[in-house]
Amino acid sequence: GIQVEQSPPDLILQEGANSTLRCNFSDSVNNLQWFHQNPWGQLINLFYIPSGTKQNGRLSATTVATERYSLLYISSSQTTDSGVYFCAVERDSNYQLIWGAGTKLIIKP
Amino acid sequence: ETGVTQTPRHLVMGMTNKKSLKCEQHLGHNAMYWYKQSAKKPLELMFVYNFKEQTENNSVPSRFSPECPNSSHLFLHLHTLQPEDSALYLCASSQEHGFSYEQYFGPGTRLTVT
Numbered sequence: 001g002i003q004v005e006q007s008p009p010d011l012i013l014q015e016g017a018n019s020t021l022r023c024n025f026s027d028s029v030n031n032l033q034w035f036h037q038n039p040w041g042q043l044i045n046l047f048y049i050p051s052g053t054k055q056n057g058r059l060s061a062t063t064v065a066t067e068r069y070s071l072l073y074i075s076s077s078q079t080t081d082s083g084v085y086f087c088a089v090e091r092d093s094n095y096q097l098i099w100g101a102g103t104k105l106i107i108k109p
Numbered sequence: 110e111t112g113v114t115q116t117p118r119h120l121v122m123g124m125t126n127k128k129s130l131k132c133e134q135h136l137g138h139n140a141m142y143w144y145k146q147s148a149k150k151p152l153e154l155m156f157v158y159n160f161k162e163q164t165e166n167n168s169v170p171s172r173f174s175p176e177c178p179n180s181s182h183l184f185l186h187l188h189t190l191q192p193e194d195s196a197l198y199l200c201a202s203s204q205e206h207g208f209s210y211e212q213y214f215g216p217g218t219r220l221t222v223t
Contacts, residue, residue: 031209041146041197043214044111050209086152095207096165099151 132200
């Protein structure tokens, strides 16, 4: 089945720093979502981005489907950005999201 | 606020108990999902309902029993669980299943089996 790899697994930054999170996938996909899971477990949709670039405030994402990767950019990090960032992809063969292991981000004040 | 609510938020139960988890979505979606999230593991899809019909059961033990009375509500009935079933149980919904729609998640129920 399709493999989803996220890097880095852990990231510790000072408030105000910028970061780039990466998601590689092993086959073509027709859905890719980025989620943020806060320390209390709530998963929040960040982007639905099977291809192209999107921006939402300090966050932006780019998916290069032909090269099978997606990047999540966080600029001017805030402590509330802490949590785990997940990438999940879906193929049209079974329409199930396949999840990466996540990147745990800690933003220090 | 994602439009998906779950109750209870925390649950502690013994191995002989019977309990139920509840999920409700206010998004007008037709597909609902149960996921299990254990420590250090990726999310695992358990069940999918599309227009109230179960379309996926990912080899989940029979001690977990889902129920979907309508498109807005989803239950997970629990009985004779094992300590290894302790995890965060997440409910999600999407417009439909079978197409690539975004999934929206509830806050989860953190289950501890003693």
